[in-house]
Amino acid sequence: MFGWLATRPRSSTKGPLDADEAPLKSPVVAQVAQAARGLSPQFRGSRSNSPFRSSSPFRAGSPFRASSPFPRSPARSSTPSGIVPVGERDFSHLLRPEIFHQLSPLSIPPPFRNTSKQPTPETPISELLAHGQFRAAAITSVQALTSSPVSATIAAAHPPVDPSDYARVFSLLYIRLACLCLIDSVPLAAQEAKALEDLNQAYYLDPITGAHLMPWELRLLAIRLQTMGFGDPRRAIMSYYEMAREAHLQIAKAAKAHDHSELELWKRRLAELGIRVAGALIEMEDLAGAAAHMATLRDQAQDGKLATAKALLWLHLGDVDAACRCVRDGKGGDVGEKVVLALVDMANGQFEDGLKKWTELKAELEESGIQDEMVGVNLAVCLLYLGRMQEGRQILEGLVDDGQSSRTLLFNLSTMYELCTDRAKALKVRLADRVSNLEPTSHGWEKTNADFKL
Amino acid sequence: MSHQRYPSMDPVKEPHSVSLKVLRYSFIESLSRQDDFPAIEAVPGAATHSSRTLGTTVNHKLCSRRPGSRVARLPVTAGTNPDPFLLTPILNLPPSFGSAYVGETFSCTLCANQDIPPEPPAPAQPPAKVQSQKKSIRDVKIEAEMKTPGSASVQKLLLGPHGEDGTPAATQETGVADAAGAGGVDLEPGQTLQKIVNFGLKEEGNHVLAVTVSYYEATETSGRTRTFRKLYQFVCKGSLIVRTKVGPPPYNTATTRKGFKQAEDENKPKKRRWIMEAQLENCSEDAMQLERVVLNLETGLRYRDANWIVSESTRPVLHPGEVEQVCFVVEEDGKGTVLEDSEGRVVFGVLGIGWRTEMGNRGFLSTGKLGARNTR
Numbered sequence: 001m002f003g004w005l006a007t008r009p010r011s012s013t014k015g016p017l018d019a020d021e022a023p024l025k026s027p028v029v030a031q032v033a034q035a036a037r038g039l040s041p042q043f044r045g046s047r048s049n050s051p052f053r054s055s056s057p058f059r060a061g062s063p064f065r066a067s068s069p070f071p072r073s074p075a076r077s078s079t080p081s082g083i084v085p086v087g088e089r090d091f092s093h094l095l096r097p098e099i100f101h102q103l104s105p106l107s108i109p110p111p112f113r114n115t116s117k118q119p120t121p122e123t124p125i126s127e128l129l130a131h132g133q134f135r136a137a138a139i140t141s142v143q144a145l146t147s148s149p150v151s152a153t154i155a156a157a158h159p160p161v162d163p164s165d166y167a168r169v170f171s172l173l174y175i176r177l178a179c180l181c182l183i184d185s186v187p188l189a190a191q192e193a194k195a196l197e198d199l200n201q202a203y204y205l206d207p208i209t210g211a212h213l214m215p216w217e218l219r220l221l222a223i224r225l226q227t228m229g230f231g232d233p234r235r236a237i238m239s240y241y242e243m244a245r246e247a248h249l250q251i252a253k254a255a256k257a258h259d260h261s262e263l264e265l266w267k268r269r270l271a272e273l274g275i276r277v278a279g280a281l282i283e284m285e286d287l288a289g290a291a292a293h294m295a296t297l298r299d300q301a302q303d304g305k306l307a308t309a310k311a312l313l314w315l316h317l318g319d320v321d322a323a324c325r326c327v328r329d330g331k332g333g334d335v336g337e338k339v340v341l342a343l344v345d346m347a348n349g350q351f352e353d354g355l356k357k358w359t360e361l362k363a364e365l366e367e368s369g370i371q372d373e374m375v376g377v378n379l380a381v382c383l384l385y386l387g388r389m390q391e392g393r394q395i396l397e398g399l400v401d402d403g404q405s406s407r408t409l410l411f412n413l414s415t416m417y418e419l420c421t422d423r424a425k426a427l428k429v430r431l432a433d434r435v436s437n438l439e440p441t442s443h444g445w446e447k448t449n450a451d452f453k454l
Numbered sequence: 455m456s457h458q459r460y461p462s463m464d465p466v467k468e469p470h471s472v473s474l475k476v477l478r479y480s481f482i483e484s485l486s487r488q489d490d491f492p493a494i495e496a497v498p499g500a501a502t503h504s505s506r507t508l509g510t511t512v513n514h515k516l517c518s519r520r521p522g523s524r525v526a527r528l529p530v531t532a533g534t535n536p537d538p539f540l541l542t543p544i545l546n547l548p549p550s551f552g553s554a555y556v557g558e559t560f561s562c563t564l565c566a567n568q569d570i571p572p573e574p575p576a577p578a579q580p581p582a583k584v585q586s587q588k589k590s591i592r593d594v595k596i597e598a599e600m601k602t603p604g605s606a607s608v609q610k611l612l613l614g615p616h617g618e619d620g621t622p623a624a625t626q627e628t629g630v631a632d633a634a635g636a637g638g639v640d641l642e643p644g645q646t647l648q649k650i651v652n653f654g655l656k657e658e659g660n661h662v663l664a665v666t667v668s669y670y671e672a673t674e675t676s677g678r679t680r681t682f683r684k685l686y687q688f689v690c691k692g693s694l695i696v697r698t699k700v701g702p703p704p705y706n707t708a709t710t711r712k713g714f715k716q717a718e719d720e721n722k723p724k725k726r727r728w729i730m731e732a733q734l735e736n737c738s739e740d741a742m743q744l745e746r747v748v749l750n751l752e753t754g755l756r757y758r759d760a761n762w763i764v765s766e767s768t769r770p771v772l773h774p775g776e777v778e779q780v781c782f783v784v785e786e787d788g789k790g791t792v793l794e795d796s797e798g799r800v801v802f803g804v805l806g807i808g809w810r811t812e813m814g815n816r817g818f819l820s821t822g823k824l825g826a827r828n829t830r
Contacts, residue, residue, distance in 0.1 A: 181489060221489075224489065272538050275538055275539050276538060278539065278540070279538075279539060279540030279541075282540050282541070283540070285741065285773065286773070287741050287771060287773070288741075288771040288773070291771075305536045305537075305539075306536070308534075308536045308543070309536035309539035309541070312485060312536065312539070312541040312542070312543060313541060315485065315813055315814065316485055316541055316812055316813065317741065317743055317771060317812075318741075318742065318743045318809075318810035318811050318812060318813070318814050318815065319743050319769060319810070320810070320814045322768075335534055336534065336536075339534050339543050340543070343543060343545075343813075344814070346481075346545075346813075347481070347813045347814025347815075348814060349816075372534055373544070374534050374535070374542070374543055374544040375534070377544050377545065378543070378544065378545050381545045381547065384547070384563070385479060385563075386615060387563065387614060387615035387648045387649065387650050388648070389563075389565065389646060389648050390645075390646060406544070408486050408544045408545075408546050411546060411547065411549075412545075412546065412547045415477065415547045416547075418475060418477075419475045419477055419563070419565045419567075419646075420475070420565065420567055420644070420646060421473060421475075421567050421569050421644075422473040422567075422569050423569070423571070
C-alpha cells in the first residue's frame with residue numbers, strides 16, 4: 001500500500017510567504033514543492049468552508065484574481081539574480097536513456113507486424129503521426145531524445161536533440177508520452193513522466209517573462225501522468241488550479257492588450273481546466289465532489305457539450321433523473337439530448353425504448369451523412385442486452401467494414417465473438433487481419449493484442 | 455465467475471456439437487473514459503517555440519484510467535463526444551465479472567451455439583460421403599437453476615427474453631424461431647440460441663448458476679439426444695448495513711410544524727409517537743446514490759419522512775464506507791388498532807431502501823419487522 005510513497009519526491013516545507021527559491025544549480029535536485037506552495041490563499045480559504053463555491057475559479061472574471069498578494073508560479077514578480085538564461089539551460093537530465101522503456105512488438109498482433117504498412121525507420125515523425133503510427137513515433141522520438149539511433153541513415157532522419165534546444169526536447173517528450181498513452185501503455189508513460197519532476201520549478205520558467213517553457217499540452221499531460229506515477233490523485237487538482245491562475249493572468253493581460261484571439265484561447269483553456277478538475281475528481285472516485293464541481297461550471301461554448309458531460313457524470317453516479325434534467329429543453333443540443341435519453345432508457349433497463357432511440361438517431365445522422373461510431377456501438381450493445389446478439393454483431397462488423405476501429409468497438413466485437421463460439425480465437429485473428437488492412441489514418445492504425453482480447 | 459463442466463452425464467465421448475457461453479450483463483465501468491491529445495502533430499524541432507505554434511489538428515482520444523480499462527477513440531463528426539471531459543457516451547461491454555451485491559438483480563446471457571468444427575477441405579473424399587456425415591442440430595434447449603447459500607434445493611429460473619407483458623418472446627436470431635418458449639430450436643452452423651437470466655440477489659455467499667443444454671444430434675442415418683451441464687459459481691457480497699433505533703420524540707408538546715395537526719386534537723386521546731432513526735452504511739466497493747427510503751407500516755400507523763425530500767436537498771451519495779442517517783416520525787393515525795406482539799412491543803413494519811449505482815443499476819433491500827417498546 002505504501003510502496004509508492006517512497007517514489008514520491010519529498011515536499012518542501014516552504015510556505016506561501018517564503019521568498020522564491022534560490023537559483024537551482026541542478027534541476028535534478030529540485031524537489032516537488034507543490035504540496036507546500038501549491039494552493040492559492042483563496043483556494044485554501046474556500047476549501048475550509050465549502051470546497052466548491054457557486055462562483056467558480058474556472059470562469060473568466062471570477063474572484064480567482066490574478067492580483068494575488070502572493071503571486072506564485074509562473075508569473076513571478078521578481079526574478080532571482082544569477083538564474084541561468086533560457087538559451088543556456090541544459091536539459092540533458094531529461095534525455096537519459098534509463099528514463100525510457102523498451103516497447104515490445106510482441107503485444108502487436110502478427111497481421112500488423114508483417115505488412116508493408118509498417119513504416120521504415122527513416123520515416124519522419126510528422127509522417128508517422130499523420131498515419132497514426134504511434135508506436136513507431138514513440139520509439140523514434142526516444143532515438144532522437146537519447147541520441148541513440150541504430151544507424152547513420154536513421155541518425156540523419158532523426159537528428160539527435162541538442163540538450164539546450166528546449167522547444168524540441170519538450171516537443172519530442174510530448175510526442176513520446178502522448179503516443180505511449182495512445183498505444184495503451186499509460187503505466188509506462190506515467191513512469192517516464194516522473195523524470196520531469198516539479199513542473200513549476202523555476203528551471204522550466206523564462207526568467208524575463210515568467211512564461212512556462214513547456215507547451216501547454218505537455219503540461220496538462222504531464223500532470224495527469226505524474227498523478228498516476230506518484231499515486232497521488234490530489235496532485236492533479238492542485239496543478240490544474242495553478243494553471244487556472246495562470247490562465248486568469250493571461251486573460252487579464254489579453255483583455256488589456258485587446259488581443260481577441262489570445263483572450264479566446266485562454267478563456268477556452270480556463271474552461272477546459274474546469275472540466276479536467278471534474279475528471280480528476282472522478283478518477284479519485286469522488287463522484288459527489290465531481291458533481292458539485294461540475295454544477296459550478298458555466299457553458300461558455302453553448303454547444304451542449306458541457307450539458308452532456310454533466311449528464312454523463314450523473315449517469316455514472318446512477319442519478320438518471322438528474323441526467324435527464326441536464327439535457328432537457330435543448331440544453332444538451334439536439335443530438336446530445338437524444339444520446340443521453342437513449343442511455344437513460346438503457347440505465348432504466350428499458351432496452352426496447354433504448355433500441356428505438358438509437359435506431360432513430362442512427363438513421364437521422366446517416367441522413368445528414370454522418371456515421372457516428374458511438375451510436376452504432378451502443379445500438380449493438382442494446383441488441384445484445386435484448387437477446388439479439390447476432391444483429392448486434394452484424395452492426396459492429398459493418399462499422400469495421402466502414403473503417404471504424406476504436407478500442408471499444410473492437411473490444412465489444414471480440415466479446416461477442418467469445419459468446420458465439422468455442423473457437424473465438426480464429427474470429428479474432430481474422431478481425432485483426434481485417435483491421436490491419438484498413439488504411440492508416442491519424443486516428444491510429446496499429447492495435448494491440450488486448451484490443452482483440454487475444 | 456468461475457465455471458466448471460459438470461461431470462458428464464453423457465455416455466458419448468465425442469466433443470459436443472453445441473457450445474455454451476455466458477456473459478454477465480453489467481454496466482460497471484461501461485462509460486468509456488478518454489484523454490484528448492490536441493496538437494500531437496506538432497513537428498519536432500519547430501524553429502521558434504511558442505505554445506501556440508503547436509496547432510491543434512486531430513483529437514486523438516484515449517481512455518487511461520487504469521491498466522485494463524477500455525479505450526474509446528471517437529470521431530468527432532456528430533459532436534457526441536464531450537471532450538475533454540473524462541467520460542464518453544460509448545458503452546463498453548463488461549471487461550470482467552465484477553462484484554455482485556445483495557439487493558441487486560443478477561443478469562447474464564446464456565448463448566448456446568451450434569459449434570461443429572468446419573469440415574476440413576478433403577478433396578479426396580467423394581462429396582456424397584461428406585454429405586452423409588453431416589450432422590444437424592435440432593431441438594436445442596437451455597435450462598438454468600440457481601443454488602443459493604441459504605437453501606438446500608435449487609431454484610429453477612425463468613429465462614428471457616421476455617416481451618413487454620412478461621411472456622417469453624420469440625428469439626430474434628436470424629432464422630431461429632423459439633416458437634413455444636419451452637420448445638427447443640434447430641440451429642444451423644454458426645447460429646446461436648440466446649437466453650437471458652434475471653435473478654434477484656437476496657443472500658450473501660456462494661451462488662451457483664447451473665446451466666443445462668440439451669439437443670438432438672441427427673445424422674442422415676441415426677440420431678441421439680445429448681446433454682451437458684455447466685456450473686458457474688460467484689460470490690454475492692453485502693451492499694448495505696442498516697442499523698435502526700426507535701425512541702420517544704424529544705418533546706411531547708404539540709407541534710404546528712408542517713404535516714402535523716396535533717394542536718387541534720387536544721380533546722382527543724393523545725396519539726403515541728416515535729422517532730425512528732436508521733443508519734445506512736455502504737459496505738460495497740462502489741458509490742451508491744440513495745433513491746428512496748420508505749417505511750411500509752402496519753395498519754393504524756402513519757409516518758412523516760424527515761429526510762432529503764423534506765429538506766429539498768439532493769439525493770445523498772454514499773461512497774464506500776460512508777454512512778447516511780435517516781429519520782422518520784411514526785405516529786398512530788387513530789384509524790385502526792396498532793399491532794402489538796406478545797411482549798407489548800409495537801410492530802411498525804419494514805424499512806425499504808432503494809438505491810442506484812453506476813449507470814442506474816438498481817438495488818433494493820428491506821429490513822425485517824421493526825418495532826418499539828410500548829411506551830404507554
